[in-house]
Amino acid sequence: MADSTPAGLSAPAGPMTEHGQGMTIQRTRLQGRDGDLLTVNFGPQHPSTHGVLRLIVDLEGEVIRGLKPVIGYLHTGIEKQMEALRWQQAVVLTDRHDYLSPPINNLAYALAVEKLLGVEAPPRAQVLRVIMSELTRLSSHVVWLGTSSLELGAMSAFMYGFREREKVMDLNEEISGFRMHTSYIRPGGVFADATPRFLEMLDAFIREMPRNVDEYENLLTHNPIWIARTKGIGHLRPEDAIRLAASGPMLRGSGINWDLRQDRPYSGYDKYDWEVAVEDGCDCYARYLVRIKEMRESVKILRQALDGLPPGPVNIDDRKILPPPREELETSMEAVIHHFKLATEGYSLPPGDVYVAVESGRGENGCYIVSDGTHKPRRAKFRSASFVNIQALEQLALGSMVADLIAVIGTADAVLGDVDR
Amino acid sequence: MTSPVFLVPPDPFGVYSNPIGHWLVVVIAMVMLVFVLLTATAYTVYYERRVLGFIQNRPGPNRVGPMGLLQLAADGLKIAFKESFAPVGVDPLLYVLAPAIIVVAAFLSWAVIPIGLSDSFTYWVANLNIGILFVFAVSSMSAYATLLGGWSSNNKYSLLGGLRAAAQLISYEMALGLSLVPIFMITGSLRLQDIASYSVQLGPYHGPLPLIVVAPVSFVIYFISAVAETNRTPFDLPEAEQELIGGYLTEYSGLKFLCFYLGEYINMITTSALAVLIFFAGWHPTFGFLPAILTFAIKVVIVLFVYIWLRATLPRLRYDMLMRLGWKFLLPLAIANVVVTAVIVVAVS
Helix, strand or coil: CCCCCCCCCCCCCCCCEEEECCEEEEEECCCCCCCCEEEEEECCCCCCCCCCCEEEEEEECCEEEEEEEECCCCCCCHHHHHCCCCCCCCHHHHHHHCCCCHHHHHHHHHHHHHHHHCCCCCHHHHHHHHHHHHHHHHHHHHHHHHHHHHHCCCHHHHHHHHHHHHHHHHHHHHHHCCCCCCCCEECCEECCCCCHHHHHHHHHHHHHHHHHHHHHHHHHCCCHHHHHHHCCCCCCCHHHHHHCCCCCHHHHCCCCCCCHHHHCCCCCHHHCCCCCCCCCCCCHHHHHHHHHHHHHHHHHHHHHHHHCCCCCCCECCCCCCCCCCHHHHHCCHHHHHHHHHHHHCCCCCCCEEEEEEEEECCEEEEEEEEECCCCCCCEEEEECHHHHHHHHHHHHHCCCEHHHHHHHHHHHCCCHHHHHC | CCCCCCCCCCCCCCCCCCHHHHHHHHHHHHHHHHHHHHHHHHHHHHHHHHHHHHHCCCCCCCCCCHHHCCHHHHHHHHHHCCCCCCCCCCCHHHHHHHHHHHHHHHHHHCCCCCEECCCCCEECCCCCCCHHHHHHHHHCHHHHHHHHHHHHCCCHHHHHHHHHHHHHHHHHHHHHHHHCHHHHHHHCCCCHHHHHCCEEEECCEEEECCHHHCCHHHHHHHHHHHHHHCCCCCCCCCCCHHHHCCHHHCCCCHHHHHHHHHHHHHHHHHHHHHHHHHHCCCCCCCCCCCCHHHHHHHHHHHHHHHHHHHHHHCCCCCHHHHHHHHHHHHHHHHHHHHHHHHHHHHHHC
8 A cells, every 4th residue: 555655854866656645656566467557545534435445456457456455544443442332232333233223133132142041032923023124134235335335426316215214214213213223123023013104104005115226217217328338337247246245236136045134034034935046147226136136025025014003912911021011110010120120230141152143234234242141142143234244345456446446335235343343 | 909899879079980999898898798797696596506406395595685585695704714724735736727717717708799789789899800719719728727726636536527627628629619500600700690581471471580499409509518618517627526425625725615605606607608608699689679788688688587497307428438429429410400401492492
């Protein structure tokens, strides 16, 4: 990488370098190659790196000859912080690493805790979890669509995408009180039952969403410039996708039918009638089509979930894990004790470790927790799809142009909070 | 030499016949033009932002003044008070010269562009017999500005932006020039006044002919090249905010940034005005009773709308794609257009 030279200091003079503020234009010579390479620091403050991804790019003209991702600019220590919180408190931190799909992160964590506890959420909670997961997938995909099309210069899709995201935010607010970091899905069930207004809003949303997806498609799918910019760009062969452990649309865009919702069903995903979106193109356009199709499939799942929402409680009936209802506290001594225990100490998990993976908008979002039998996690670790997927960046971008790198970063759809955690 | 016509002819006080009076009139004409252009630019920006807002389901600027009409005054004032700094290591002369070139070039084009004030009065600063060539020569200079600005900024992104500007220039300029050759053949003049007033006698119809009717292919090539010339989406490669962080603009701030911005928007109005003059019969009555100046303005606004519409709709091309488009599609098409038109013109006459 290029060393930075502070302004005003004289830098070592050399025939191959020119000095500027905070930057040295350094020409490196790659072995066996005659042309000079220009090393450019792409990010962390760059409009198209989805946050603070830094890429050290060697350019020959505009052709990329070397690329090295550097991460760590958004490290929040979420996994470490979780060790200091009780099992039920740590939920709020899971919201925050992949900030575009909080309920799905909650779900991975809740499922892991439940698995170690040996309990299962009641049916209504499971359906509500599916509803929230699919809403989140939709909102994450529209943000992806908006930002990555904006990066290729199509600015209207960005506004259209955020219009729909706003509606998902309203739904989040209605059901959980929070627009973004909902912490709605918790070990043992969900935060609260869906309100009638939520169900009405959801119904309206499901009815208008297919039209909105059509609108995005009208703008992009058959647009010759969009096709020219994405088709054949960022080629990821199926065997490379597997070797690089890519998941989600990155994997399915390379023609591999692997979706945890169908291959390792959780929360009753096997009960819904929907198709996994797979495309054989192996390029940015295929990954775009996969996400578009996933939006349509998500709407299908939402419709079925809303129509088949069973009655019943939304939390397990276990006073050792979840506090008793408020009105019980006034009449039952035992309820007060339970409440006191949960509020001061929380619950303990049996010793052991467990890994649970769910399918987020970006791919396999796994949660690995270790319990030493106390009321706090010994270790919590997230296998985030963003982190694994950006491994493929170098493979995807080498030999293409700077403008293609933008398309590649876009379709990799990394959330940097999720990468660094 | 003809003089700017904005006094009522015949000249009652003999101003035009007096050399000092003549130059006085020219200077006044230029100053007026600069003010009109600056205002037009400001409201083009406002118009663009409102139209973009309309297309994208959002209001656009609507807070400063009635309907946000003073937004641009506020923006201009803000930008004028910005610190005008230059990064270390820039080429001091070229770094300042580049924004100057783009503004000068942008204003210079307007010297030869005629504006019909009414049916009988036309406003111009210079009635050049090679007006259209002058516009092309001068507006190509704006590519120098982007190239030099990108090169002198001592920033890798700027450098890439400058390189793209150069690559872009050579790919559309040929097609742009050739696209208008059929027009010259048909009208037999390079003077913009003549082209705009080109009239025909066709049966019962006698009057100005919008040349798009006879040369639609020329218009298509002209418009695509003009979008490339003004660095607008989908050809805004040299700045490409999402790729090159603004490209040649990256290291510019304050008034120098404003100069680039101004240049881009004036060029946009220039190419729109040229399109109206050449292809849509300029200020000659099209909308019935409307006065000439309004007819002209409305047509320019419509062409500007297409620019904005493109920006709202299309993704950006990659720069090798633009070069391919320019060399492999537009240029052959333009040449074929010239040949076919030549044959037809000879056959008809």
